[in-house]
Amino acid sequence: MASSSSINSTGPPPNPTPSPSKPIRHENLPPAPRKETSSPGIRQESEPAPVRNDAPLHSPVTRNDPPVSSPSPTPPVRRDTPTSQKSQKELPSPTIRKEVPVAPQRTESNSGLPTTPVRKNVLPKPSPMPPNISHSSSIGHISDGPGRQSAVDISQFSKEGFSHDEYLTKNLGTASEDTVRAFLQLLKDSKSLAAEDLQENVFKNYNEFVTISKEISKLESDMQVLRGHLDDLKASSDSLIDDDDEFLLAAGIEESAPVVPKRMTMMVSSMSDLTSVYKAQMMALWEGIDGAQKMLPYHPKRRLVRESPSFVEVNVSSNKIKHPVHIVLMNDALLVATRKKKTATHSKFKLVGDRCWALTDITIEDMKDTNDLRNAIKIKHGNEFFVYKTEKGQEKQSMLVNTKRATDDMLAKSNESRNKDTYGLPTMPNRAGMKFRASVGLSQSDFRWLAEFTDELDVLIAQREFDGAVAGVEKATVMLSQISLPGAKREDSRKRLDERVSRLARAILMDLGNPHVAKSMALKNVGWLERLGCLDQAKEVFLTSRTKVIRQRMGLAKSKRDPVVHIEELSVIVFTTIWNTCEWFEASFKSPKMTSSLVKWVKEEIENFADNYKDIVFGQGNFQVIADCFKIAQEQCSKLKEVGLDQLFVLETMLMPYLAEIISEHERRCLERMDAIIEHDDFAPMSGEDLGSSTPLSASMVAFYTVMMQFVNNACLIGNIMLYSRIVENVSNLFKAYVNRTIQVYEEVGLNNEQITVVNSNFEFISGNFISRVTVQLQHRFERPIPELETVREELTDVELQYHVQ
Known part of the structure; x- marks a missing residue:
């Protein structure tokens, strides 16, 4: 039976009538020619492929070859377009009348047409194959059985640990050339079908992607609208609370005031004590x-x-520190005193009043932190303005809060006096406002801001x-330290604030720990964490992130054939990153206590570099490469x-043991060569003019x-003052070993007088000429005298062999 997918069709037939009892009927098809096989007794079995509800999948080999007797096919039209829908209505399929799944039936057919490929993980080959490839339930097994359907299981190719060599050996180890070609064609067709499946999935998922994108865009728009509504609600609440007193007065509603309460009497009786305290403060201020x-x-x-003694005045144009100042905040004025050195007194400096303004004549503003200026305030007085900064963020916030509170108190007293002159009695605030002002000393708007700040x-x-979050935390911390609330409410407020501060610190630490963070952002992150009191955590995270940067960059430096090039690349990566880290650390962490952590980190990174260095360099014996x-x-x-x-001494200390080991190994090899030379020497006289011997x-x-x-x-190439003793000792050992080994041969083998003469000449050359040459070369390398070799020369001067008496 011919496969249904080998017939060109423009789309599914309209209005199919399901009839499961009848098989699919094919029209206008010529009878399939009978194909004789080599084994007439074997019949070919095939199953009709189930008909899918979507567009028919054509064979990549036979889709363009319609049957001979079938009518000329129309061009394929995509189903999702109006044209395709129209064509489906006007041109019903002349070949497929019913589009329903058909139960598999065993039929006998001599047709040579291939079966329809099923688009699953197992992709069958739609074109005729040589008779020696057959389908197997195993992983794409190739066999020599004739007339079987061929397939390859492509899902196994994506399995972890798949080995193409084992697969080819198992399935094509003994296959013929035709079998290999057929398997190659099978893989190509499978790739083509997989590509078509991928394209269909993309088309199918595109509508879902567009729908989800629209939903996300709509959600973002709703969030913007919600944020706007929340802002409007907050503004409306603030305006309602601020206009509470005015609304009550306008409506004619006033709260009754107590008639001379006892607490007022007690306060009046204690005013003399407060006056004496204020006077003592002023006298101490005048004296200081x-x-x-x-x-x-x-x-x-x-x-x-x-009083704030930790401020310094800053030059407005250059942001440079001019001199330290002592700011004194009174309830009605602000005094700025400068520090000047004393010549001969008990204290090192004295305070001199510089500027003094009434609080109603100045405006104090909080300046945004920059890389050059942190924790600064700006004081405006007319057309002049002055900038002061401090190292403590809470000191700045405390100054701003206290100044605002003092200014509000002055304005409140001024309004109270005006109301008293107008109505005869001071206006009384509501009970909540009275309680808050009496217990806290903060304005009502400050209390409301603190409640909503979390x-x-x-x-x-x-x-x-x-930036705004950290500034708010500082302001809230100062307010909580000055507020008077019951213990439970205070602890609850602190707990909620601490939870938010922890979240804020974790978010900033995550940004700081990013290995790709820029220098400017790193400085900002450290500044924020310092103001939050998380400087130690910032230091640890910063150094850990820089370690990750070094490890990552070292991993990108691939191994080279030339170790000199490889070491040069690693050295530039490691020490340049350390250099940048030190510069960033110095700009971010100003406290000298932090320097010890930086030095420890640098030492660890140099030790790690030394470990990689020894694995690359010391595995060979080329002294020139080691020296470079x-x-x-x-x-x-x-x-x-x-x-x-x-930190050069740290690097040298780490590498010196390996250099000393290399030199000792070289000495051992030289001793072995020397023993072999002496053992095979007949001590026959030779000319020594080339060596400078007469x-x-x-x-x-x-x-x-x-x-x-x-x-x-070789020793001079890698010679270092730390290796001086080792090199001189090895040279001395070599000279003594030659002399001792020669004497040993004389005693064991025996030499004639002529040979003894040559040996004595060797000893004389060593003590008189050879040692001096080596001494001069080592002196030039180490830039110091070599007394140890001079001692060796004196020891060998009197050494000579005795002649035999004739």
Whole structure:
């Protein structure tokens, strides 16, 4: 039976009538030609593919080859367009009358047409295949059975641990060339069908994607509208609360005042004590600040509110510090005194009054933090303005809060006096306002702001407005320290604020821990965390993130064939990153207590670099390469001196044991070569003119000269003052070993007088010439005398062999 998918169709037939009892009927198809096989007794079995409800899937091989007798197919039209719908109505399929799943039936057919490919994980090949490839339930098994349907299970290719070599060996190890070609065609067709499936899925999911995108856009719009409504609600609530008193007065509603309460009498009786306290404060102020008595004359109601000795005046144009100041806040004025050095007194400096303004004549503004200026306030007086900053964020917030409170109190008293003159009696606020002012000393708007701040802080954290959030936390902390509430309410307020502060700190720490954070953002994050009191956590997170940066960049540096190039790349990465980290750390963490953590971190990173260095360099015996790599590492490490960290000794201390081990191994090899040379030497006289000797020398002496000079040259390449003792000791051992080994041969084997003459000539050359040459070379390398070799020369001067008596 011919497959239904091998017939070209423009779409599903309209209004199909399901009839499960009847198979699919094909019209206008010529009878399939009978194909004879080599085995007439074997019949080919096939199952009709179930008909899908979507567009028919055509074979990539036979989709363009319609049957001979079928009518000329119309061009395929996409089903989701109006044209396709129209064509489906006008042109019903002439070949498929019923589109329902048909139960699998075993039929006998001699047709050579292939079966329809089923679009699942197992993709069958739609075109005829050679008779030696057959389908298997295993992973794409290839067999030589004739007439079977071929398939390949592509799902196994994506399995973890899939090995293409094992797959090919198992399935195509003994296959013929035709089998391999057929399997290649099978893979190509499977790839084509998978691509079509992917394209259909994209078309199918596109509408869902568009719908979801519209929903997200609508949700964002709703959030903006909701945020606007919340802002309007907050503004309306504020206006209603602020206009409460005015509304009551306008309506003619007033609260009755008590008739001379006892508490008023007690307060009047204690006014003399308050006056004496205020007077004592003024006298201490006059005594401590020169010129304060002229600027702040005595008044019975003038009192001290706060002193802030930690401010410094800043140049407005250059943001540079001019001099430290002492700010004194009174209940009606603000005094700024400068510090000046004393010549001969008990204290180191004295305070001199510089400026003094009435609170009603000035405006104090909070300045936004920048990289150059933090925790600063601006005082405006007419057309002049002055900038002062402090290292403590809470000190600034406390000054702002106290100044605002003192100004509000002055304005309230001024309004009270005007109302008293107008109505004859002072106006009484509502009970809530009385209770708050008597117990807290803050304005009603401040109390309302403090109650709503936790919700506002959640919004600021969600919107990542960290600058405003940190400033609000500082302001709220100062208010909570001055407010008088019952213990339970105070603890609840502190707990809610601490929870928000923890969330804010975690969000900032997450940004700081990002390995890709820029320098300016890192400085801002550290500044915010310092103001929140999380400086230690900021330090740990910052250094940890810089460690991740170094590890990540070192991992990107691929291993090179030339170790010098590899070490140069690693050195630049490690020490440049350390240099940048030190610079960022110095700009972010001003406290000297933090420097020890930075030094410890730098030491750990240099130790990690040394571990990678030894694995790359010391695995070979090329002293020139070792010397070049060591020089590059020293040059890069020396750059840290620019940021005040000389860590070259740390690097050298880490690498010296390995260098000493390399030199000792080289000495061992030289001793082995020297033993072999002496053992095979017949001590026949040879010319020593090439070595600068006027007497004949033996072959072992000439060879030993070459070995010794090679050792000295290699040692000088990597020589360091820390290796001085090891190198000189190894050279001395080599000289003594040659002499002792030669004497041992003389005693064990025996030499004639002619050979003894040559040996004595060797000893004379060593003590008189050879040691001096090596000494000069080592002196030039270490820039110091070598007394140890001079001692060796003196020991070997009197060594000679005795001649045999004839």
